[in-house]
Amino acid sequence: MLKILLTAAIIWAVWFFLIKKPQVTEHRQKKADEAKRKETKPDEEIMVACEKCGTYVSSHEAIIVSGRYYCSKACAGVK
Numbered sequence: 001m002l003k004i005l006l007t008a009a010i011i012w013a014v015w016f017f018l019i020k021k022p023q024v025t026e027h028r029q030k031k032a033d034e035a036k037r038k039e040t041k042p043d044e045e046i047m048v049a050c051e052k053c054g055t056y057v058s059s060h061e062a063i064i065v066s067g068r069y070y071c072s073k074a075c076a077g078v079k
């Protein structure tokens with residue numbers, strides 16, 4: 001009787017580890033995905049080339065005229 005219980009306990013332990021491990025991996029994968037999503041958020045600052053002189057400026061600093069990016073007001077043709 002004790003042998004049966006022991007065998008059952010071993011089977012349960014093996015089963016427990018086999019089931020538990022993939023869940024942990026999946027959880028880690030989800031965290032990695034969340035981190036990736038944070039890195040590529042839509043309002044992220046990107047580098048854009050000036051339409052006139054080709055200078056790279058950040059999208060936050062760039063001057064947008066008619067949907068085109070310019071590095072400065074001089075390049076954009078505005079005063």
Ligand SMILES: [Zn+2]
Pocket residue numbers: 050051052053054055070071072075
């Ligand atoms: Zn420019």
